[in-house]
Amino acid sequence: MTxxxxxxxxxxxxxxxxxxxxxxxxxxxxxxxxxxxxxxxxAVGAEGAVSRLLAGVYADVGAEVxxxxxxxxxDNAVGVIRGTGGGRSLxxxxxxxxxxxxxxxxxxxxxxxxxxxxxGWIHGRGSADMKSGLVxxxxxxxxxxxxGVRLRGDLILQAVVGEENLEHHMGTSAVLxxxxxxxxxxxxxxxxxxxxxxxxxxxxxxxxxxVDVVGKSAHSSMRGRMLRGQGTRDPIAVSAIDRGLVxxxxxxxxxxxxxxxxxxxxxxxxxxxxxxxxxxxGARHSRSGAFIPDQMSMVYAVFHPPAEEQETIREEIExxxxxxxxxxxxxxxxPPVVTWxxxxxxxxxxxxxxxxxxVAGARELAGHDSRYAARPGIEAFPSATDSTWLxxxxxxxxxxxxxELAMAHAYDERCAVDEIICATxxxxxxxxxxxxx
Numbered sequence: 001m002t003x004x005x006x007x008x009x010x011x012x013x014x015x016x017x018x019x020x021x022x023x024x025x026x027x028x029x030x031x032x033x034x035x036x037x038x039x040x041x042x043a044v045g046a047e048g049a050v051s052r053l054l055a056g057v058y059a060d061v062g063a064e065v066x067x068x069x070x071x072x073x074x075d076n077a078v079g080v081i082r083g084t085g086g087g088r089s090l091x092x093x094x095x096x097x098x099x100x101x102x103x104x105x106x107x108x109x110x111x112x113x114x115x116x117x118x119x120g121w122i123h124g125r126g127s128a129d130m131k132s133g134l135v136x137x138x139x140x141x142x143x144x145x146x147x148g149v150r151l152r153g154d155l156i157l158q159a160v161v162g163e164e165n166l167e168h169h170m171g172t173s174a175v176l177x178x179x180x181x182x183x184x185x186x187x188x189x190x191x192x193x194x195x196x197x198x199x200x201x202x203x204x205x206x207x208x209x210x211v212d213v214v215g216k217s218a219h220s221s222m223r224g225r226m227l228r229g230q231g232t233r234d235p236i237a238v239s240a241i242d243r244g245l246v247x248x249x250x251x252x253x254x255x256x257x258x259x260x261x262x263x264x265x266x267x268x269x270x271x272x273x274x275x276x277x278x279x280x281x282g283a284r285h286s287r288s289g290a291f292i293p294d295q296m297s298m299v300y301a302v303f304h305p306p307a308e309e310q311e312t313i314r315e316e317i318e319x320x321x322x323x324x325x326x327x328x329x330x331x332x333x334x335p336p337v338v339t340w341x342x343x344x345x346x347x348x349x350x351x352x353x354x355x356x357x358x359v360a361g362a363r364e365l366a367g368h369d370s371r372y373a374a375r376p377g378i379e380a381f382p383s384a385t386d387s388t389w390l391x392x393x394x395x396x397x398x399x400x401x402x403x404e405l406a407m408a409h410a411y412d413e414r415c416a417v418d419e420i421i422c423a424t425x426x427x428x429x430x431x432x433x434x435x436x437x
Contacts, residue, residue, distance in 0.1 A: 003147070004365065007429065008425055008428075011424050011428065012421075018420070019117055022127070023117060027113050027124070029101075029113045030047045030098055031099065031100050033046075051075045052077065054079075057142065058138060058141070058157050071170065074170055076174060078158055081157075086153075088434055088436070090435050091157075091390065092188070092431075093397075095160050111124075120417050122417060125413055128403025128408050132423070133423055136188065136402065136420055137188055150437065152435055176393045181393060181394075183396075184434055186400055187397060188400070188402075190415070191399050196419055197400060198377045199376050200387075200399035201349045201399075202346065202347060204272065204306060205306055207340060208300070211297070211338055212296070212339070213247060213296040214240055215240030216237050217292050217293065218291070222237050222292060232329075241282075241293045243331055244279075244298060244336075246331070250324040254274060254320050255273055259272075264305045264307065268380075268382075277301055282295060299341075302317065306347055307348065345388050347391040349396050356398055358434045362427075365425075372419075382405070
């Protein structure tokens with residue numbers, strides 16, 4: 001048998017143990033402790049528990065294991081399997097943390113972390129995003145070893161913390177700074193955005209901005225007089241909500257323009273958006289219908305093409321808001337305040353890059369006898385991932401992982417078992433073809 005055939009046969013033999021390990025990882029409630037609304041003291045430590053679970057698998061395959069944390073309890077795990085020499089090195093990267101599960105009663109079993117395997121699915125928070133892919137990477141390395149396949153290049157397994165709250169300095173960037181770099185990388189994000197197990201060669205840039213608008217409060221019965229007096233230099237009252245919605249509608253028009261003017265062939269049409277995430281308004285001293293509101297705050301997530309500089313995007317949006325404000329007497333004298341809360345660059349690898357071809361070919365071979373037969377598409381992941389920081393370190397990086405993206409962060413999150421097996425096969429075959437054997 002060829003090395004490919006030996007590894008595929010061994011993965012089939014590891015199926016039940018692989019799924020049991022995924023279930024064990026899901027049962028550890030590794031919610032990012034810094035996620036808004038979380039009690040840090042209660043949540044911290046669970047990420048590290050998942051990392052240590054993975055570190056055990058890494059050790060079993062003969063890897064040099066390094067478990068370390070930037071902050072106590074938030075351990076990353078790295079396993080390095082040294083190659084025989086002369087081949088390219090490869091990183092298999094994934095994050096151990098998950099988002100909060102929400103109300104347990106809204107889950108099918110009442111337990112968001114049950115890890116149950118039923119009817120071809122594995123259930124629970126983190127099943128799709130992204131413990132199935134993370135464990136699949138580890139078992140791909142195990143299958144290589146147990147099939148007797150020695151890689152020429154190094155294989156580096158990375159289980160990192162903090163991705164869900166965009167704390168790359170705790171996870172992927174900390175691992176890279178520790179010297180664990182390579183000639184290529186695969187991130188196990190759930191890449192079933194449109195079709196299962198596609199090869200994701202790009203991620204958008206992401207900005208989070210807050211727009212604050214002020215008004216002038218008065219008794220709510222003054223709204224009629226306020227409306228009749230709009231445009232005067234000293235109105236009796238000004239609704240911050242009304243004025244804020246002027247800005248909101250202007251951003252909606254800009255978003256509509258972006259559907260035409262912002263383009264990248266790897267992304268679906270209309271992917272680049274200005275998405276409202278939170279709107280809050282009212283009187284400063286009371287959220288009540290008794291007052292005309294003098295305060296409005298709006299938070300947006302801005303998704304833009306990875307090739308565009310974020311400074312250019314910020315200037316475009318701020319200029320658009322300023323132009324609209326200049327046409328409104330109140331906003332001209334009381335301009336909205338724009339605060340940029342997060343700037344997360346995008347990433348992009350040319351779809352003709354050898355890594356894209358290797359991973360697409362491995363995925364095609366991995367699914368030849370399943371519903372995943374045929375060569376996968378090379379597309380873009382629609383949100384931020386740690387691919388950004390790997391690419392910024394000079395490491396060509398693509399995403400591929402089991403799970404439907406719509407399941408990530410959702411109630412009743414689940415991942416198809418056959419996708420997990422196909423992903424495991426893909427990682428192992430890609431390692432052979434990229435690193436040499």
